[in-house]
Amino acid sequence: xxxxxxxxxxxxxxxxxxxxxxxxxxxxxxxxxxxxxxxxxxxxxxxxxxxxxxxxxxxxxxxxxxxxxxxxxxxxxxxxxxxxxxxxxxxxxxxxxxxxxxxxxxxxxxxxxxxxxxxxxxxxxxxxxxxxxxxxxxxxxxxxxxxxxxxxxxxxxxxxxxxxxxxxxxxxxxxxxxxxxxxxxxxxxxxxxxxxxxxxxxxxxxxxxxxxxxxxxxxxxxxxxxxxxxxxxxxxxxxxxxxxxxxxxxxxxxxxxxxxxxxxxxxxxxxxxxxxxxxxxxxxxxxxxxxxxxxxxxxxxxxxxxxxxxxxxxxxxxxxxxxxxxxxxxxxxxxxxxxxxxxxxxxxxxxxxxxxxxxxxxxxxxxx
Numbered sequence: 001x002x003x004x005x006x007x008x009x010x011x012x013x014x015x016x017x018x019x020x021x022x023x024x025x026x027x028x029x030x031x032x033x034x035x036x037x038x039x040x041x042x043x044x045x046x047x048x049x050x051x052x053x054x055x056x057x058x059x060x061x062x063x064x065x066x067x068x069x070x071x072x073x074x075x076x077x078x079x080x081x082x083x084x085x086x087x088x089x090x091x092x093x094x095x096x097x098x099x100x101x102x103x104x105x106x107x108x109x110x111x112x113x114x115x116x117x118x119x120x121x122x123x124x125x126x127x128x129x130x131x132x133x134x135x136x137x138x139x140x141x142x143x144x145x146x147x148x149x150x151x152x153x154x155x156x157x158x159x160x161x162x163x164x165x166x167x168x169x170x171x172x173x174x175x176x177x178x179x180x181x182x183x184x185x186x187x188x189x190x191x192x193x194x195x196x197x198x199x200x201x202x203x204x205x206x207x208x209x210x211x212x213x214x215x216x217x218x219x220x221x222x223x224x225x226x227x228x229x230x231x232x233x234x235x236x237x238x239x240x241x242x243x244x245x246x247x248x249x250x251x252x253x254x255x256x257x258x259x260x261x262x263x264x265x266x267x268x269x270x271x272x273x274x275x276x277x278x279x280x281x282x283x284x285x286x287x288x289x290x291x292x293x294x295x296x297x298x299x300x301x302x303x304x305x306x307x308x309x310x311x312x313x314x315x316x317x318x319x320x321x322x323x324x325x326x327x328x329x330x331x332x333x334x335x336x337x338x339x340x341x342x343x344x345x346x347x348x349x350x351x352x353x354x355x356x357x358x359x360x361x362x363x364x365x366x367x368x
Contacts, residue, residue: 081289162223187213215275
């Protein structure tokens with residue numbers, strides 16, 4: 001009966017994990033909608049109000065509009081990742097600028113909304129709203145599917161690497177070195193696959209490799225550090241953080257502004273979202289728009305380093321703690337029965353299971 005109850009409890013827990021994971025990954029996609037997507041507008045005052053009104057009617061609350069001087073300024077705003085798109089008023093009608101490299105999903109949405117900006121049908125010389133892709137996506141990945149598919153395995157493999165490094169290497173210094181080597185090798189290898197073998201990431205090879213390696217270091221470093229400091233409890237902490245929170249909220253397939261508020265912003269403060277932004281900005285925009293993502297990943301790496309340092313300090317204190325409790329090899333260390341200070345049988349603290357010394361040793365777990 002106990003065996004059946006235990007089996008049922010384990011199966012129920014597994015079902016709960018499965019349901020939670022499915023919900024975490026599908027909920028953001030099921031509620032995708034634009035929320036204050038940055039959009040530049042260059043138009044005379046006489047036309048500006050009409051264009052803003054058409055946008056509000058087509059997609060209420062979807063855009064955060066700000067004015068720019070001219071088309072050159074609008075193009076610069078897209079190239080710097082300040083905006084996802086721009087509308088430029090011309091004598092023949094509105095001209096829509098998009099940057100599909102920033103988000104193919106947003107570019108498609110802007111193109112659809114742009115159809116509502118066309119002047120009244122029948123106007124002479126006007127056939128529709130002209131659309132220009134200022135920063136296009138890779139021709140080998142026009143819809144961003146390959147880029148999106150890269151982010152999840154990048155995070156998963158880094159998480160797994162952190163687990164393996166922790167289990168296989170007992171010393172903290174070895175774990176730290178292995179994590180750095182993994183990030184270096186992973187960044188160089190994945191960059192070759194993405195930039196050359198599959199050719200869906202443009203940009204200079206070394207900066208792209210650095211962006212990928214930094215992302216891997218943040219995830220693997222946090223996983224290793226959490227387990228080193230917290231023992232086995234660190235693994236589920238890292239798994240929940242990276243798989244149940246960071247990945248679903250990364251907005252790698254869409255954009256942070258398409259996720260429900262405030263989850264899009266929260267996702268950019270987690271490693272997966274920051275990784276997607278950093279790699280995208282590095283590959284397509286020469287690093288523009290990468291400042292926040294780089295800062296976030298740096299903070300996660302610094303957090304991992306601090307946790308490893310804390311684990312190291314605890315490890316150095318553990319032998320002293322055990323000594324204070326009286327680690328012995330014989331039946332006793334007391335000179336008088338029961339005193340714990342001599343050599344008579346039964347007098348000292350021993351290191352059998354259940355004693356305080358054994359508890360300290362067990363508490364160190366993966367601490368190195």
